[in-house]
Amino acid sequence: TTEPEPEPEPGPEQRTPLARAVGLKGEANQLFRAGEYTLAASAYLQATRVLLGVADVDSDGSASADVLCACWLNLAACRLRQKQPAGAVEACDRALAHRQSLKGLYRRAVARKMLAADVRPVDTAALALAAADAKTALSIDPTNEPAKRLLAEIKQVHSVSVAAKDPDPFDRSRCIGNTLAAAKLPAISEFFADDAVPVSLRWTPEYGRH
Numbered sequence: 001t002t003e004p005e006p007e008p009e010p011g012p013e014q015r016t017p018l019a020r021a022v023g024l025k026g027e028a029n030q031l032f033r034a035g036e037y038t039l040a041a042s043a044y045l046q047a048t049r050v051l052l053g054v055a056d057v058d059s060d061g062s063a064s065a066d067v068l069c070a071c072w073l074n075l076a077a078c079r080l081r082q083k084q085p086a087g088a089v090e091a092c093d094r095a096l097a098h099r100q101s102l103k104g105l106y107r108r109a110v111a112r113k114m115l116a117a118d119v120r121p122v123d124t125a126a127l128a129l130a131a132a133d134a135k136t137a138l139s140i141d142p143t144n145e146p147a148k149r150l151l152a153e154i155k156q157v158h159s160v161s162v163a164a165k166d167p168d169p170f171d172r173s174r175c176i177g178n179t180l181a182a183a184k185l186p187a188i189s190e191f192f193a194d195d196a197v198p199v200s201l202r203w204t205p206e207y208g209r210h
Helices: 017-033 037-051 063-081 085-096 102-117 124-140 145-163 179-183 188-192
Strands: none
Touching: 017 037, 017 063, 037 063, 063 085, 063 102, 085 102, 102 124, 102 145, 124 145
C-alpha cells in the first residue's frame, strides 16, 4: 500500500508536562471514585511534581496553574478521607498560595477543625483558624450550605470547650501546624462572633501561604 503509516501515539516521556499531569489527574480521579485514596493521593502528588517545573505554573490564567491547584485540592480531599488532617492543611495551603478557592478554604477549615478536636483540651487556636477559613469561604459564597454547617459545628465545639473550662484555651504552644499565624491572632472571641472575618485574617495570597 502507498498509504503513509499513521503517526505513533507519543509515549509518556514525549508528552508535554501539562498533558502528562492531566493524564495522571484523570487516573487519580478514577482511583478516588473507587475509594483507593492512597493510590489516588500518590497520583495527584506525581501530577504536581510534573507541573512544578513548568515556567507558567504561577500565571493566574495558565492551564498548568489550574491543573496544579485542582491536584492540590483533590489531594486534600484524599487526606481528609484518610483521616490525615495535617496533610490536608498542607495541600490546601499550596493551592491557596496560587489563588483564592472556596473549596480550598472549606477543606482547610474541615482539616483544622479535625486537628483542633484531636487534642485535649481542644486546641482553640487551631479552631479559630478553622472558623476564619469557614467565614472567608462564606464571604465568597454566602449561600454555601456546607460552609454554613461547618461554621456552626466549629462554634459548637468552641462552646463546649469553653463550658468545660479548659485551663488555657489559647495556649499557643499547642497550636498545630500554624504557630506563627497563631501568634498573630486577634482576640479569640472575634473568630466565633456572628460577623465578618477578622480584618487581619481576610484572604490574601500571603494568608494562603501559612
